[in-house]
Amino acid sequence: MAGRKRRSADEARAELLQVAEDRLARYGLEGLNIVDVAGAAGMSHATLIHHFGSTEDMRRALVTRMTDRLLRDVIAVLETEAELAPEKLLRDLFSTLSKGGHAKLLAWLAVEQGLSQSADPAAEIDDLFAELVPIVAKRLPTGADGELLARRMIYLIATSAIGYGIAGDTLANLIKLDHAEVEDYPAWLGAQVREMLEPDTD
Amino acid sequence: MAGRKRRSADEARAELLQVAEDRLARYGLEGLNIVDVAGAAGMSHATLIHHFGSTEDMRRALVTRMTDRLLRDVIAVLETEAELAPEKLLRDLFSTLSKGGHAKLLAWLAVEQGLSQSADPAAEIDDLFAELVPIVAKRLPTGADGELLARRMIYLIATSAIGYGIAGDTLANLIKLDHAEVEDYPAWLGAQVREMLEPDTD
DNA sequence: ATCCTTATCTACATTAATGTCAATAGTGGA
DNA sequence: TCCACTATTGACATTAATGTAGATAAGGAT
Known part of the structure; x- marks a missing residue:
């Protein structure tokens, strides 16, 4: 509720991809769903969608x-x-x-x-x-x-x-x-x- | 309602696997869900589960x-x-x-x-x-x-x-x-x- | 300081798939 | 002929995931 961390669009994308890559290595493909990736990056999955457009686009970017x-x-x-x-x-x-x-x-x-x-x-x-x-x-x-x-x-x-x-x-x-x-x-x-x-x- | 076709367990498994293989070649992996496979074989998906235990076991068998x-x-x-x-x-x-x-x-x-x-x-x-x-x-x-x-x-x-x-x-x-x-x-x-x-x- | 852009969130809608259960109906054997 | 076994089914429950919408707030630009 209190603090919302606001990053630039580029930063957000970079953070999300970094987290996604870590999770892929650690948990395999199941770790690449948007809820978990966004969560691990400290954002909601809606934010991830906002930045990448869709789950598939995120994985493609990765x-x-x-x-x-x-x-x-x-x-x-x-x-x-x-x-x-x-x-x-x-x-x-x-x-x-x-x-x-x-x-x-x-x-x-x-x-x-x-x-x-x-x-x-x-x-x-x-x-x-x-x-x-x-x-x-x-x-x-x-x-x-x-x-x-x-x-x-x-x-x-x-x-x-x-x-x-x-x-x-x-x-x-x-x-x-x-x-x-x-x-x-x-x-x-x-x-x-x-x-x-x-x-x-x- | 009217006619239910009853096969032996072996026949049912064989038919399902044959259909599954055809669907895999034609539609790719998305074609391998139990509803579609069972449907194409003229059975309900519950029947498929009955014979293979689970979707994964069916794919393994394939x-x-x-x-x-x-x-x-x-x-x-x-x-x-x-x-x-x-x-x-x-x-x-x-x-x-x-x-x-x-x-x-x-x-x-x-x-x-x-x-x-x-x-x-x-x-x-x-x-x-x-x-x-x-x-x-x-x-x-x-x-x-x-x-x-x-x-x-x-x-x-x-x-x-x-x-x-x-x-x-x-x-x-x-x-x-x-x-x-x-x-x-x-x-x-x-x-x-x-x-x-x-x-x-x- | 104010405003505008947009990153962010919560809550909801949707979808697609698996798996369960109790009832039904073929079929082979007694 | 009848019975027991089990293949078959429809309806339901569950789950997990994606994607949407409107509201909110952070931060830069003027």
Whole structure:
């Protein structure tokens, strides 16, 4: 009743997304309903709707935010490291994907709503991928069609990472890969990627 | 009012699962609610609950049924074909996974409910994987640790297939892989797999 | 200081889904 | 033929979530 805290619209959105991201990592997707997110951010759910328009838009904004940061990190690593080190890169990437809930949120969007068809998936994300492809391509030995190979590698890594984030544990149980081997998988995949990129150099 | 059709319990379950599978492929996950599934099968939703216990159990049974058939198909192909042809195998596998909605249903289970932790994922599925591993391992050139490599290959293919089924279209848009290249991806991955299995034979 | 914009809240309306229960009616077996 | 079993159903209860509307108050601009 007494104190109403008034933030700027940008602040409110930022706070809500931060809380949402924390809750996603801690409680999974169920934690992303507007009542709980707004409550944890110290606002009413009506305020959240006011700022995002709808629950789905809020989750979309969260996907964009998380994907954006993830891609920036990957690009930064690729531009910094002189030596191509896919093992470490993939280890970090897969870890982020599964721990932070990125993959599950993405899956939710793709499955429950139509992520692919209509809604344009945020121009920023598109730009980041456009930036990423040539960076990867530059690392490849081949000259001709290097970009297509780069796209395929990115596609392979991305699909596997998403599957890993969503069903990695379940699959591991079924295939009888123990914990340590699952942990090693991203690095192993990285090594395979390295081999695929350097066909005859060993 | 007038005519009530009475089936055996097994028949009822089978009919419901068949309808559910059709609806999943046609309408996606939203089509899998008990009212619509039961309605399409000509029963009331209470009947569905009676036979499966709960909505979640129905969906679980569906996952089991679909996974079971998928694995049987893969095993059959591997046992029939004299020559290892991962390209064709993966093309069929990925197609089934994405067209039939397997991947999305699996994702739903893994995300919404806890597929991995408690509930044992159907002994039959477990058995089929146990059968699959040595079959794949037998195809490998290496003798020592062939099984670990086989498990990793299966894990790679499975994670990528699931990611492909869930977010393949979205990713393709972002990475600017056109339709034809996405269609070719499974076969390309198959070719990579073949290379990984025959390290120095070319 | 006053005013205007808008962030915020409470209360309500709506919807969609699951699950329960007691009654009903097929069906196979005695 | 009759009976017991159970598949089937309609009606109801519950729940959880989203979204709406009108009132209120915080804070910047003039």
